[in-house]
Amino acid sequence: MIDPNPGARWASREMQDHLRRRHRAERRFRRAGAIAIGLALVGLATLLASIAANGWSAFRTTEIRLDVAFDPALFEGAADAPPGEREAMLAGADYAALVRNALRALFPAVEGHQEVRQLTALVSAGAREQLRDALAADPSLIGATRTFWLTADDEVDLYQKGRISREVAESDRGLSDAQLAWIDALDASGRMRSAFATGFLTSGDSREPERAGIWGAVVGSFLTLVVTLSLVFPLGVSAAVYLEEFARKNRLTDLIEVNINNLAAVPSIVFGLLGLAVFLGFFELPRSAPLVGGLTLALMTLPTVIITGRVAIQAVPPSIREAARGLGASPLQVVLHHVLPLAMPGILTGTIIGMARALGETAPLLMIGMVAFVVDVPHGIRDAATALPVQIFLWADSPERAFVEKTSGAILVLLGFLVAMNGTAIWLRRRFEKRW
Amino acid sequence: MSVLVLLAAIAVLGASGFMLARSRALAVADAGSRLHSLPGYYGWYAALWSALPGIAVIVLWLAAAPSLLPSLALAPGVAPPEDPAQRELFWNDVENLARGNFTTEDANDAVRSTAQRYVALRARALTGAFVLTVLLGVAGGAIALRGIRPTLAARVHVERVLRGALMLSSTLAVLVTIGIVLSLVFETARFFHTVSPREFLFGTEWSPQIAMRADQVASAGSFGAVPVFVGTLLITAIAMLVAVPIGLLSAIHMTFYASARARDVLKPLLEILAGVPTVVYGFFAALVVAPAVRDLGGALGLSVASESALAAGLVMGIMIVPFISSLSDDAITAVPISLRDGSFGLGATRSETIRLVIVPAALPGIVGGFLLAVSRAIGETMIVVMAAGLAANLSFNPLDAVTTVTVQIVTLLTGDQEFDSAKTLAAFALGLTLFVVTLVLNVAALRIVKRYREKYD
Numbered sequence: 001m002i003d004p005n006p007g008a009r010w011a012s013r014e015m016q017d018h019l020r021r022r023h024r025a026e027r028r029f030r031r032a033g034a035i036a037i038g039l040a041l042v043g044l045a046t047l048l049a050s051i052a053a054n055g056w057s058a059f060r061t062t063e064i065r066l067d068v069a070f071d072p073a074l075f076e077g078a079a080d081a082p083p084g085e086r087e088a089m090l091a092g093a094d095y096a097a098l099v100r101n102a103l104r105a106l107f108p109a110v111e112g113h114q115e116v117r118q119l120t121a122l123v124s125a126g127a128r129e130q131l132r133d134a135l136a137a138d139p140s141l142i143g144a145t146r147t148f149w150l151t152a153d154d155e156v157d158l159y160q161k162g163r164i165s166r167e168v169a170e171s172d173r174g175l176s177d178a179q180l181a182w183i184d185a186l187d188a189s190g191r192m193r194s195a196f197a198t199g200f201l202t203s204g205d206s207r208e209p210e211r212a213g214i215w216g217a218v219v220g221s222f223l224t225l226v227v228t229l230s231l232v233f234p235l236g237v238s239a240a241v242y243l244e245e246f247a248r249k250n251r252l253t254d255l256i257e258v259n260i261n262n263l264a265a266v267p268s269i270v271f272g273l274l275g276l277a278v279f280l281g282f283f284e285l286p287r288s289a290p291l292v293g294g295l296t297l298a299l300m301t302l303p304t305v306i307i308t309g310r311v312a313i314q315a316v317p318p319s320i321r322e323a324a325r326g327l328g329a330s331p332l333q334v335v336l337h338h339v340l341p342l343a344m345p346g347i348l349t350g351t352i353i354g355m356a357r358a359l360g361e362t363a364p365l366l367m368i369g370m371v372a373f374v375v376d377v378p379h380g381i382r383d384a385a386t387a388l389p390v391q392i393f394l395w396a397d398s399p400e401r402a403f404v405e406k407t408s409g410a411i412l413v414l415l416g417f418l419v420a421m422n423g424t425a426i427w428l429r430r431r432f433e434k435r436w
Numbered sequence: 437m438s439v440l441v442l443l444a445a446i447a448v449l450g451a452s453g454f455m456l457a458r459s460r461a462l463a464v465a466d467a468g469s470r471l472h473s474l475p476g477y478y479g480w481y482a483a484l485w486s487a488l489p490g491i492a493v494i495v496l497w498l499a500a501a502p503s504l505l506p507s508l509a510l511a512p513g514v515a516p517p518e519d520p521a522q523r524e525l526f527w528n529d530v531e532n533l534a535r536g537n538f539t540t541e542d543a544n545d546a547v548r549s550t551a552q553r554y555v556a557l558r559a560r561a562l563t564g565a566f567v568l569t570v571l572l573g574v575a576g577g578a579i580a581l582r583g584i585r586p587t588l589a590a591r592v593h594v595e596r597v598l599r600g601a602l603m604l605s606s607t608l609a610v611l612v613t614i615g616i617v618l619s620l621v622f623e624t625a626r627f628f629h630t631v632s633p634r635e636f637l638f639g640t641e642w643s644p645q646i647a648m649r650a651d652q653v654a655s656a657g658s659f660g661a662v663p664v665f666v667g668t669l670l671i672t673a674i675a676m677l678v679a680v681p682i683g684l685l686s687a688i689h690m691t692f693y694a695s696a697r698a699r700d701v702l703k704p705l706l707e708i709l710a711g712v713p714t715v716v717y718g719f720f721a722a723l724v725v726a727p728a729v730r731d732l733g734g735a736l737g738l739s740v741a742s743e744s745a746l747a748a749g750l751v752m753g754i755m756i757v758p759f760i761s762s763l764s765d766d767a768i769t770a771v772p773i774s775l776r777d778g779s780f781g782l783g784a785t786r787s788e789t790i791r792l793v794i795v796p797a798a799l800p801g802i803v804g805g806f807l808l809a810v811s812r813a814i815g816e817t818m819i820v821v822m823a824a825g826l827a828a829n830l831s832f833n834p835l836d837a838v839t840t841v842t843v844q845i846v847t848l849l850t851g852d853q854e855f856d857s858a859k860t861l862a863a864f865a866l867g868l869t870l871f872v873v874t875l876v877l878n879v880a881a882l883r884i885v886k887r888y889r890e891k892y893d
Contacts, residue, residue, distance in 0.1 A: 022785055022788070023785065025788075030689070030786075032685055033690075035776075036681065036682045036686040037685075037689055037690070037702060037706075039682050039707060040683075040706055040709065040757045041706075042680055044705065044706075044709050046724065047712065047720050049745070050724045051716065051719075054723070068565040068768075115444075126692035167698070213592075242599075242605065243606050244605050245804060247603075256606055256610055259609050259613050260609045262613070263544070263613060263746040263806065265874065266815075266871065266874060267842070267846055267870060268818070269815065269842050270616060270620075270815070270870060270874075271616075273619065273867040276849065281619075283498075283502060302608065304613070306609065330591060360712075360714070360715070362818050366846055366849075366850055367846075367850075379592070392715050393715050397822075404447045408719075411716050414713065418711060435772060436726070
């Protein structure tokens with residue numbers, strides 16, 4: 001047989017070398033792809049691992065057991081005051097002194113103003129409220145001695161969790177050598193314990209890390225999302241229905257379509273500027289309120305909901321529409337009775353994903369003043385509030401070391417919500433997705 | 437009493453209109469006439485007639501009340517202070533007093549009397565709006581009820597209104613764009629009254645912090661935004677240097693090399709990266725990556741700023757990887773199989789096919805995705821707010837701290853709030869620049885993708 005291409009002699013050494021080089025290039029290329037995926041996964045793993053490592057301990061807190069003697073001298077007059085004034089007198093009593101006395105009873109050797117201050121600093125300022133609430137619930141405590149587990153100061157908490165090392169020079173850590181000695185003594189006598197940090201989940205923000213909680217931010221986020229959802233769902237679905245089922249192909253609908261696609265790619269912070277100029281500047285709605293946050297996020301998520309809604313409506317086969325039309329349904333009846341119910345799982349999936357994105361969004365909320373330091377849990381959509389991602393941002397900015405743990409803990413909670421929402425969306429899609 | 441009461445009244449009116457009209461239509465049908473529409477449509481017809489006027493009243497109220505009521509509430513002889521800042525304070529006090537938020541002992545008489553009149557006026561106006569809603573609703577309902585006869589095409593009327601509502605909601609997206617453009621352009625125009633556009637776009641000195649007193653040195657601030665733009669570009673470039681190779685290679689690897697099982701695991705894992713909120717990336721960048729970069733640089737004998745552009749860019753790159761990878765994936769899978777088969781048939785290896793056939797064919801889609809990713813990186817806020825610097829250094833060194841457009845917008849607008857100072861207006865000018873640049877990038881990306889997409893079909 002005649003060789004059609006005498007130049008390509010496959011058995012020649014050059015050809016074999018060439019082939020080997022090509023195969024080597026092939027393997028290199030393949031390895032590069034694997035390395036790329038590996039790098040992305042390493043990034044993800046480092047991110048999640050560092051947050052989990054810092055954050056898991058936010059759900060535990062250190063408590064100190066103290067025998068508090070409710071010295072009647074500190075509640076002078078409260079016992080026989082008329083009932084109306086009694087509460088005020090009880091609330092205004094010197095609870096710091098109760099804590100101080102209880103600690104000094106344990107460490108009688110501690111003398112001097114400075115020393116005593118350092119000693120009482122072991123217990124959180126929140127302990128006063130614990131005692132006040134206990135007394136308000138049971139006024140007969142006056143004159144008695146009770147044992148309480150009081151929240152420890154954040155530095156003590158960090159030390160107990162092993163996040164402050166003894167080896168660090170005294171001036172570089174928040175606890176002095178004397179304080180460390182007291183902590184060890186308390187620990188040795190079984191007066192220290194690690195408890196579940198209920199306060200982290202149930203209280204509002206605070207300047208003191210050991211008293212700061214995420215509940216205010218969670219409620220703020222919830223209210224914001226309620227406003228967003230109640231606007232974006234009806235408006236987004238209507239727009240999707242109109243564009244997909246009724247709009248004639250003309251310049252106006254072209255404009256609307258281009259617009260929606262572009263809006264979806266506008267940076268979120270620009271929506272924040274819009275919210276600031278329109279809702280706060282023009283309509284004079286209250287600053288920092290979930291109402292304004294919800295409105296702003298609604299404008300931001302609207303394109304996403306419209307686009308996913310349209311995809312879901314497109315997926316309903318024309319035969320359904322034609323059958324309904326054939327049985328005498330009007331165009332609107334076709335949509336409302338047949339197309340929309342069939343597209344609903346897809347629309348809901350898209351809406352949930354949009355809501356998840358809105359939940360994680362921070363920048364627009366910074367613009368409309370939801371960065372304020374808000375201690376109280378908001379009660380309505382016009383109250384000043386903050387949102388979970390903004391709370392994370394605020395804590396991340398705080399200088400106290402203990403806030404690193406709180407921030408990571410709050411991130412874990414936020415990620416938990418996001419996983420739940422996206423999980424629901426995936427479940428909806430799996431459960432109701434139809435192949436036509 | 438508030439707007440909620442109005443809404444409740446409208447709901448009651450609509451519901452009763454629906455009930456009455458439906459039973460009336462049923463009665464007409466029972467009497468032997470053939471109705472044009474189903475009875476429910478007559479109900480909706482009347483409900484719309486009784487509810488729509490009320491909705492119009494609410495819209496009017498929301499539009500007019502905040503601007504009209506306060507000026508009407510001024511007692512005769514009382515004038516708000518001339519000075520804008522003072523005036524704002526005055527109205528704030530009035531509003532707080534009217535809401536009962538606090539009882540200031542030292543609020544002056546002008547504020548107090550205005551607040552009292554404001555409360556009374558608001559109550560009266562709301563009562564008026566309520567009465568108007570009810571009257572109009574009842575009248576509308578009555579007209580609708582009287583009109584019910586077998587030939588009335590209730591369904592057609594109702595559907596027309598509904599279609600109108602659908603159309604209105606689809607134009608909302610356009611309204612939002614107009615709102616963005618108008619609010620940005622107006623504030624920017626006011627900014628350019630004090631600072632010339634040329635200084636803003638080409639000036640190299642950015643220090644917008646206005647001094648507390650007008651007579652202080654540098655009280656005007658300087659607004660040359662070039663360092664800010666350069667910082668943004670630097671961080672974006674670093675992010676793209678990280679994201680493009682990783683994203684593109686992982687998309688290629690997953691489409692051509694990975695087994696179906698591996699793909700089912702890897703793809704969702706990469707998508708997790710896209711779902712992580714940016715504030716989490718920001719915290720990660722500030723807590724882990726920035727110190728690591730600084731320590732590494734220190735070990736190599738380089739001086740690295742603790743808020744280096746490199747750290748922020750690296751983390752932003754990781755954030756953008758899934759974006760690039762999914763867009764390249766779309767572009768690659770859109771290339772017809774026949775091209776791939778043709779290349780294999782000629783004896784090319786897989787990598788040769790990918791490099792010489794698939795990627796060139798998918799290039800428009802990949803470039804489009806790249807542009808979208810750049811626009812995403814430019815507009816990204818939280819990572820840079822938390823991990824990049826505040827000071828505007830004109831520097832191309834990735835180890836220096838630089839600042840970005842979004843960081844400046846956030847720092848200018850959080851904190852003290854006077855709506856009129858050049859400082860806050862500068863944020864809007866930066867916002868407009870950001871909006872225009874990202875818009876151009878998006879339009880360009882869509883154009884490129886659209887123009888070359890169907891080349892091989």
